[in-house]
Amino acid sequence: MATTRVHLPGNAAASDPANDRSYDIVCGGGILPSIGGLVRAAGGRRAVVVSDSAVAATHAAQVLAALATAGIDAFLLEVPSGESSKSIDAAGRLWKEFARQAVDRGTHVVAVGGGVVGDLAGFVAATFARGLSVWQVPTTLVAQVDSAIGGKTGINLESGKNLVGVFWQPRGVVADIETLATLPSREFISGLAEVVKYGVILDPAFFGWLEEHAGAVLARESAALLHAVERSAAIKADVVGRDERETSGLRAALNYGHTFAHAYETAAGYGTLLHGEAVAIGMARAARLAERLGRLPHDAVARQDALLRRLQLPVMPPAGLLDAAALIEIMGRDKKTLGGKLRFVLPSRIGRVELVDGVPSDVVRGVLQQA
């Protein structure tokens, strides 16, 4: 078990003693029940566990039992599994149910599930009664290494993912790698794309470690898996602590591959590609774009491709997603765009990325059309 701290400045009045918004990410095996003591120590009197139909009967039930053991009155709200729960309708149902259950500022929200549950429950917690304490208990790989850390919450509109949302940091994160044992293979592998991303953007040694231990990680061997999750969480925590709201450009590095990925996800229709699959394709495309712009040697492109492939991740978009004009139009609507200009996070070597503005659209088009 290891604990990583996300260091954040306070945001309330300087006279407020509870000014520190920093929080711990606890990673380990079999640590799900620790949530009871954590919520109690943080002063939670009641808890509402938000989970989805995939894990409500298993992991969420274990969390409810742990909260009860800690003497906390807790109840479960379940949403359907899948991206469609990141909707205005689903948020509306939770808001109304919170009101019906007389949820108040002494009630803590505990999100148990993958990225969908974490993003939705985080958004609802942030916006109910102008903000409730929320705990993230991620039970998928992509949530443990990425979405549960850093306070991005949100829901989708038909015209784009995460268009509605706020920054709202959790009180803490409990990542139990035992919950990954039962994850469907495609979903587990999808989460590895974000793990590879951390190596490419900030940590060449971790990238090298992944090249060496790809087999063990893929086999979900405990020691390897725990190291992959801990190291990823530590990198994300460090970046978030230094650029919480994506203002200095540092946090933007985390979007490596994501401008392409969001376009592929949107063009394919939500749910056709898993997020991590789209990110893997997006990183492969971004590396090629960097190479075409003379910013990255071909060797690095090949090395990233090779690691993604060893981890059984795609590096090419599915057939039918080569319409460059449509993809560029979607990119222009991305909330990270400014004044309609395309902006990309591009690697200059394994372990380093830069924010690049004003990339000529014909070069982007060329990369998108590459079959």
Add this chain to the structure above:
Amino acid sequence: MATTRVHLPGNAAASDPANDRSYDIVCGGGILPSIGGLVRAAGGRRAVVVSDSAVAATHAAQVLAALATAGIDAFLLEVPSGESSKSIDAAGRLWKEFARQAVDRGTHVVAVGGGVVGDLAGFVAATFARGLSVWQVPTTLVAQVDSAIGGKTGINLESGKNLVGVFWQPRGVVADIETLATLPSREFISGLAEVVKYGVILDPAFFGWLEEHAGAVLARESAALLHAVERSAAIKADVVGRDERETSGLRAALNYGHTFAHAYETAAGYGTLLHGEAVAIGMARAARLAERLGRLPHDAVARQDALLRRLQLPVMPPAGLLDAAALIEIMGRDKKTLGGKLRFVLPSRIGRVELVDGVPSDVVRGVLQQA
């Protein structure tokens, strides 16, 4: 024209140069057009003006023209006038329209109207693309002296007002008292309740000034009106700057009269009582509660009653709103309650209030039943 600054600590990473969230409240006569230069100076490239059917053709049109003159591409989104626009549906329509219009982080939101427009537009700005810059241009008295200042945004659920919302500070506030000239009498008078409140909670000299100038204020004489708005805005700005998120107890003072008021508004059905009318009744009830608890001399109760009456505000609830059990049940659902316990802001003299917990419910019942 006078400018009051709301001093707030930064909330982004310490390394962020744009860390200061402090902002100015500009009060004056005929200053609506200044919004153009303000948005431009703050780096706004585009603007979406959110307004309601009551002022879209007048004040909002003037704001749109001023933005155009300043070289800012601006467009109008209009919502129906009235409390029913503080709904999930109205927020959903604005979110979708923002997406359709490709609103991005370089787009500033300008809320032109009363409290409904300010709360709704503020909430939508706070939650679109994880937060857009928003300017408040209040055109009602209650919005100029209260709701436009301090960053409380939100929408209603059927079971309670403002149950969904976030704290999101504006980039600036422009309060033009000339917009108050055409305000319907009942609405103008309703706003005076919050003005009286500032005197009772924090400023005995201002309370005395109001006693002397009640006639001039009621006649909307420019000098008196400007002083009333400026002084109210300055008090609110000071409180918000010292307790932004209602954590130290200071900001709670602003809720004087409001626990009663929300109960009366809810029991009467939204829109039957204007908010300020409910606040006036709530202050009168709170003063009586304080007197019954031996916390406030009868003289102060009478003095507050007299000023409210001179300003043509009610001090007694309408017939039919004397069911104490129903009102207490509604108070228990208020988001300011903690663990179901009733908590009141009660005056100890004109110019000073205290947060009082654990008030015996039979005493509250007695006050509520007083006809």
